[in-house]
Amino acid sequence: MNVVVAKSAGFCWGVRRAVELARKTAASGATPVYTDGPLIHNEHMMRRLREAGVEECPDPAAIPAGATLIVRAHGISPERRRRLESLPIALIDATCPDVAKIQRIVRQAADGAATVLILGDPGHAEVVALLGCAGPRGRVVTSPQDVEALPSDLGNVCFVSQSTQPEATFEATAAAVTRRFPGASIVNTICHATRNRQGELDSLAEDCDAFVVVGSPASANTQRLAQLASRLKPTVVVDSADQLDPGDFAGVATVAVTAGASTPDFLIEAVTARLQTF
Ligand code: SF4
Incomplete structure (x- = not known):
């Protein structure tokens, strides 16, 4: 089976920036490093971040004084920002520009x-x-x-x-x-990364028989991408390579792989490698 990977698959620049900022902060020794909610809607990536010293924080008021808290790419309201700034912690803003x-x-x-x-x-x-x-x-x-x-x-x-x-x-x-x-x-404020990712589906659909969308069920943009893909071609959504079922690809000559903005490269690569064995 021929496997084509979308150029736009995976982290958008805003998510990549937030993840790198969190990793760099943890690597610089500024531990513990917390994120204001899950930095990314992908459990596989969250596990890697925990291993790197980055933890999701359910309640910023409960984290120790002097700790570092990272604001996610989604941003926060002015009221929440005021509340976080009043805490005895260092705030790092990873809101996507x-x-x-x-x-x-x-x-x-x-x-x-x-x-x-x-x-x-x-x-x-x-x-x-x-x-x-x-x-x-x-x-x-x-x-x-x-x-x-x-x-x-x-x-x-x-x-x-x-x-x-x-x-x-x-x-x-x-x-x-x-x-x-x-x-x-x-004002059309859909970001360039989203437009690219959704637009690329149309061009891929011209040359493929099916789509595989990689991403977490918790990721809204992955689920939306899967919905759009399924209007064009039969679509399989997986969170990881082991969820792929060869039976779903009977008669498929070319499959196109795409992924939501919160899907890390290592998952896309693993899915692509497994599809190539079918
Ligand atoms: S606005 Fe676009 S580029 Fe920024 S984090 Fe959201 S999806 Fe990514």
């Missing part, structure tokens, strides 16, 4: 008294932080239907997106926003 840019857009819109509509997964850390930046003017929507159900007296409206939403969902929801709130400011 692309996320920081969305936060700035949201803050400016809310400061200008606009209602900020955020297309995103309710409860996702990036969306929670964006809502925090919008304050009482923020609302999360997930679809054009959500927009239709909004009250009409929202005043000026600014519409942005969580960085990892599908382009088609953004466009359909933006169209609904424009219909309901003519004059709304529409």
Whole structure:
């Protein structure tokens, strides 16, 4: 079986930056090093990080004075930042610059008294932080239907997106926003890495018979990528190479491998190597 690996598979630059920052901090002897929630939604990678001296912290107030806490690529709300900065710890900010840019857009819109509509997964850390930046003017929507159900007296409206939403969902929801709130400011804040990864699926689908998407069930962007891939070709989603079943690839001449932004290279390489034996 011919195996093709997507150029965009695996860590995006924001996640790679956060992981390297955490590793470097731990290696410099600044131990213990904690992360404000899981640094990455991948248990295999989290295990490696623990071995390197980086620990997930469920409650920053409980970590020892003098310890180092890393803010994840998803970013945090201004309120959480104030709380963390009040603790006797060293704070290292690994917020992805692309996320920081969305936060700035949201803050400016809310400061200008606009209602900020955020297309995103309710409860996702990036969306929670964006809502925090919008304050009482923020609302999360997930679809054009959500927009239709909004009250009409929202005043000026600014519409942005969580960085990892599908382009088609953004466009359909933006169209609904424009219909309901003519004059709304529409800012497509899907990041370049996400666009690339989702866009590459289309070109790969022209030459492959099936997709394998590598990533954790806990990773929203991996699951979304798998959904998009399955609309194009039969798709198998695995967390690791041992989950591959040769029976799923009967009659497949070429398989394309892609992976979510939180999937480390070592998992992609292991999956690719096993597929090559089928
Ligand atoms: S998915 Fe995009 S915004 Fe999110 S961390 Fe990666 S590069 Fe940054």
